[in-house]
Amino acid sequence: MFVTPGGVLAFRAHFIIEGAWREDGKGLSIWDTFAHTPLKVGNxxxxxxxxxxxxxxxxxxxxLKKLGLTHYRFSISWPRILPDGTTSFINKAGLKYYENLIDALLAANIQPQVTIYHWDLPQALQDVKGWENDTIVDRFKEYADVLFSHLGHKVKFWITLNEPYNVAQIGHGISFRPGTAPYIVAHNLIKAHAEAWHLYNDTYRAKQGGIISLSINSDWAEPRNPYKQEDIDAARRFVQFFIGWFADPVFKNGDYNEVMKTMIRERSLAQGFAKSRLPEFTEEEKRRIKGTFDYFGFNHYTTVLAYNFKYATIIQATKAETDRSWLGSGSFWLKVTPFGFRKILKYIKEEYGNPPIYITENGISERGEVDLNDVWRKHYYTSYINEALKAYKLDGADIRGYTAWTLMDNLEWATGFSDRFGLYYVNRSDPALPRIAKQSAEHYTRIIHCNGFPNDMYKHLP
Known part of the structure; x- marks a missing residue:
């Protein structure tokens, strides 16, 4: 049995599920703007x-109650609470919506796990350079303060940031451009997280009794050629640049790892910059950032094969590909590689001092014709949860809970409604938007009910 004190969960993010984009005083978010720009989002x-x-x-x-969930992770829309991103006006109707949701969850004996920021920056803040402007640190702290003060007496589990790597890297893109924006954004994200953590720790924890951290995402990387040292090194580098970018400052010493600092500095100087494009934390900031966690929130989906890549435009001198024999999904980037899940959980244990781990996202998508007999999702969850079980039982990783992405098919960001990750199918051809259970919903319910695998599932385990 997979004993998880944090329980078994499902997740949803506000923008991709809530709708009501201009109702009850909600302000515009960057995703509202992006999605209304032609050709930006699929279909x-x-x-x-x-x-x-x-x-x-x-x-x-x-x-959620039918699934038997013990917890439900959801995110709050910043512009629904603070339409212009600041506390100049607090939208009471937006707060009331989340109060009603939390009350309904608690009445169903489901504990809320609340993400403060899941990519929906108020457009008004983006208009003044958003996460590239260091004033965002104070704006984020003020936003968090509003949530703690209004909702914290009912919420005992907070996540400051969801996947800050994607905000910095995908949202502000290094790609083949030797820009500074991703590093500035990451720098401000880390400082914003730390300030929200200290605010909660110093002002609210004693009376509210909750826990708070951030959710970091990362793929695992295997060397493309396991007998080639430069590929082994590349795989290690890939993980240090991915998970380490945000985990090292928070869970280690308040600073970026030496591999990142060395490589970015060398490449920056080679590209004509006067100094490294990676900003530096002051000694005071390092002390402020180090240890700002109560657990390690972790999102994981897949594994890649890494190999050395010498062009100076790729900062970590690493590229990645996949094995053709790996099962695919509805998302081009997601290959079914459960073996990597155990390895990266063990890596977290060994690299970061065995912190309590909450797996805050894990799941698989499909595309095309709807088939409610989603055997691929049942196989994915069984295989991945089994690897988490191995990490827990055999490797000693302190895993406290597991969260499936996601409750129902929704707007999967830039791919639109085409990539479907849900346990429930949403029939978009029907104005009533009925939620229809896939077979994976029953499968997941049985895992929840047993807090592990029923006997008849063992024959399917790898």
Whole structure:
């Protein structure tokens, strides 16, 4: 049995599920702007209605209760609470929506796990350079303060940031450009997380009794040629640049790892910069950042094969590919590689002093024709949870809970509604947007009920 004190969960993010994009005083987010720009999102989909969860609290909580979940992770829309991103106006209607959702969850004996920031920066803040402007640190702290003060008496599990790597790297893109923006953004994200953590720790923890950290995402990397030292080194570098970018400052010493600092400095100087494009933390900032966690929130989906790549435009001198024999999914980047899950969980244990781990996202997508007999998802969850079990039982990783991505098919960011990760299918051809259970929903429910694998599942385990 997989004993997880934190329970078994499902997750949803506000923009891709709530809809009600201009209702009750909500401000515009950068994703509202992005989705209304032609050709930015697959099929020109947008989040105006999404799954209409803003109007379907009772219906959605009933699904959660039917699944048997102990916890539900969801995120809060910053512009729904603070329309212009600042505390100049607090939108009471937005707060009331989340109060109602939290109350409905608690009435169903489901504990809320709340993500403060899941990529929906208020457009008004982006208009003044967003995460590239260091004033964002104070704006984020003020936003967190509003949430702690209004919702913290009912919420005992907080996540400051979801996947800051994607905000910095994908959102502000290094790619083949030798720019500074991703590093500045990451720098401010880390400082913003630390300030929110200290605010909670110093002002709210004693009376509210919750825990708080951030959720970091990372693939695992294997060397493309396991007998080639430069590929072995590349795989290690890949992980240090991915998970280490944000984990090392928070979980180690308040600073970036030496591999990142050395390589970025050398490449920056080679490209004509006067100094490294990676900003430096002051000694005071390092002390402020180090140890700002109560657990290690971790999102994981897949593994890659890494190899050395010498062009100066690729900062970590690493590229990645996949093995053709690996099973695919509805997402081009997601290959079914459960073996990597155990390895990266063990890596977290060994690299970061065996912190309590909450797996805050894990799942698989499909595309094309709808088939409610989603055997691929049942196989994925069984295989990946089994590897987490090995990490827990055999490797001694302190795993406290597991979260499936996601409750229902939704707007999967830039790919639109085409990539479907849900345990429930949402029939978008019906204006009522009915949620229809896939077979994986029953499969997941049985895992939850047993807090592990029923006997008849063992024959399917690798």
């Amino acid at each position: 020109d989909d947008n989040g105006d209605i999404a799954c209409d969860s803003y109007h379907r609290i009772d219906e959605d909580v009933a699904l």
